[in-house]
Amino acid sequence: MIELKNVSFKVSNEKETLEIIDNINLKIDDGKFTVITGPNGGGKSTIAKLIMGIEKPTSGRIYYNSQDITDLSITERAKLKIGYAFQQPPRFKGLTVRELLSLAHGSKLPVDECCSYLTNVGLCSKEYLNREVDTSLSGGEVKRIEIASIMARDLDVAIFDEPEAGIDLWSFSMLIETFKKMAKERKKSMVLISHQERIIKIADEIIVIADGKIRDRGETSEIFTKLLGEFDENCGFRGKAGK
Amino acid sequence: MKNIDEHMLQAVADMHSVPTGAYSIRKNGEGVSKNSTENIIIEQKKDKPGIDIFIKPGTKNESVHIPVIITETGIEEMVYNDFFVGEDADVMIVAGCGIHNSGDKKSEHDGIHRFHIGKNAKIKYVEKHYGEGEGTGENVLNPVTEIEMEENAYCEMEMVQIRGVDSTVRETTANLEKGAKLLILEKLMTHGKQYAKSNMVINLNGENSSAQIISRSVAKNDSEQIFYPRAVGNNVCRAHVQCDSIIMDDAKIRSIPEISANHCDAQIIHEAAIGKINNDQLIKLQTFGLSEEEAEEVIIQGFLK
Ligand SMILES: Nc1ncnc2c1ncn2[C@@H]1O[C@H](COP(=O)(O)OP(=O)(O)OP(=O)(O)O)[C@@H](O)[C@H]1O
Ligand SMILES: [Mg+2]
Numbered sequence: 001m002i003e004l005k006n007v008s009f010k011v012s013n014e015k016e017t018l019e020i021i022d023n024i025n026l027k028i029d030d031g032k033f034t035v036i037t038g039p040n041g042g043g044k045s046t047i048a049k050l051i052m053g054i055e056k057p058t059s060g061r062i063y064y065n066s067q068d069i070t071d072l073s074i075t076e077r078a079k080l081k082i083g084y085a086f087q088q089p090p091r092f093k094g095l096t097v098r099e100l101l102s103l104a105h106g107s108k109l110p111v112d113e114c115c116s117y118l119t120n121v122g123l124c125s126k127e128y129l130n131r132e133v134d135t136s137l138s139g140g141e142v143k144r145i146e147i148a149s150i151m152a153r154d155l156d157v158a159i160f161d162e163p164e165a166g167i168d169l170w171s172f173s174m175l176i177e178t179f180k181k182m183a184k185e186r187k188k189s190m191v192l193i194s195h196q197e198r199i200i201k202i203a204d205e206i207i208v209i210a211d212g213k214i215r216d217r218g219e220t221s222e223i224f225t226k227l228l229g230e231f232d233e234n235c236g237f238r239g240k241a242g243k
Numbered sequence: 244m245k246n247i248d249e250h251m252l253q254a255v256a257d258m259h260s261v262p263t264g265a266y267s268i269r270k271n272g273e274g275v276s277k278n279s280t281e282n283i284i285i286e287q288k289k290d291k292p293g294i295d296i297f298i299k300p301g302t303k304n305e306s307v308h309i310p311v312i313i314t315e316t317g318i319e320e321m322v323y324n325d326f327f328v329g330e331d332a333d334v335m336i337v338a339g340c341g342i343h344n345s346g347d348k349k350s351e352h353d354g355i356h357r358f359h360i361g362k363n364a365k366i367k368y369v370e371k372h373y374g375e376g377e378g379t380g381e382n383v384l385n386p387v388t389e390i391e392m393e394e395n396a397y398c399e400m401e402m403v404q405i406r407g408v409d410s411t412v413r414e415t416t417a418n419l420e421k422g423a424k425l426l427i428l429e430k431l432m433t434h435g436k437q438y439a440k441s442n443m444v445i446n447l448n449g450e451n452s453s454a455q456i457i458s459r460s461v462a463k464n465d466s467e468q469i470f471y472p473r474a475v476g477n478n479v480c481r482a483h484v485q486c487d488s489i490i491m492d493d494a495k496i497r498s499i500p501e502i503s504a505n506h507c508d509a510q511i512i513h514e515a516a517i518g519k520i521n522n523d524q525l526i527k528l529q530t531f532g533l534s535e536e537e538a539e540e541v542i543i544q545g546f547l548k
Contacts, residue, residue, distance in 0.1 A: 054526055078532035090523035094545030103541065104531045153531070 007060030089146035122171030255339030293323035300329030316346020374407025421449030433466035462494035476509025
């Protein structure tokens, strides 16, 4: 279980202090499929980075199975089996898809295992195994390889940041099936940051983050209908811009 | 052969045993063994240190290994090697120099390699420079490479220096005739207080000649690197020079590109970039459980591959 206790994340520049995450309290239970959604800039990716250790809270503590991990490095948290698929994954010159997946896995992956991870994200595996994860890959390809790399890891908590972004309809269907399968196994806690109805619908629980705060949270059936209602009210959800 | 010798030969020329085909091994200032084949003849120079390598026209799928190793401290030498590659030949040449310096004196190898590549001939040249040793003596390597390419000749060169060379000044000159094609891949990593400089002049003299120069380097600690590649287009030609460097710690890198055209159909491009290791890459690998140092190593290995 991951628990955020009174976590805030502030950044200051010369002019002002921005409260990106504003005193959040949050528990993510084991074996659950949780979706985090909410408007752009609301703080979703920041929460993921705080859990992974990429950003450190300016106040508050983060616990993992009741161990205080606030001061642990990224590497140490990775070793506790926490993983994070980036919203915008980096590319690597000179590193092949197979090498990257092997690094994620922790040891050299056999070809067939590598292929099955790639197939799960809708990539025709044979063609990709020996390709470099460099600028020659398309955006959607890099994104899917990123997701595959998280699947190649043995994780207890897997966070996927907008896995649907930039992915075509065919691969997306494949991905949904894969997530459903992973959710069914319930071996790990899955946290998906998403704006996609089809992903949101398969979650056990939805957390809505806006303005650095938890705006709403609850079982999917309940929150999802509520969200749909908000869109009907002329985008009240997105703020006042549309009025 | 002693252990050190074997290890050095492997490091600089991927030699695990005596190579098949033509070879010449030079150790501590003198030739220790050599072998010619029917098509590739290696002769000791009479007037100065070094060898002449004659590759008969039409020789295909053969290789020449000419590694140099220095295992005594205080050896300083200047060696002249000339390659005469006959028309239509297609061969692989493996050179390289390894210094194991366990003393306190400077060890230096200055190799002057001249290539005369005949019409339609093709060569692939691989050169690795490597230094090691527990001594305080400097390891110095100053290679000079001159390449003359006749009509439609093709030359691919890979020059690698990854470890243990304290000081190196590399001078490379190439003259390309009609349709000749040159590809140079330079890989360099410096650490400690090492110094490396690479000057290069590529003259594209013939119609439709082309050159591609790729330089990838990593400078760590207090080391210093200077690149000065020059591509000169004197005819209808194409050249692409690309220098990419990763800078770390307190290292210094200077990249001084020069492209010049003396013909209105010369197309010459230069790209150069110096930068730190990308932070997102580092973080990504750390989220896989690698330490920061391990992550750096993976990124550098990939970059230099
Ligand atoms: N290091 C930082 N410095 C300044 N501003 C930051 C920093 N990190 C995040 N922000 C700001 O905090 C807000 C939340 O960012 P975050 O990336 O968490 O949003 P998000 O909910 O993931 O949005 P999206 O749906 O667009 O991905 C944004 O307004 C962003 O510009
Ligand atoms: Mg985001």
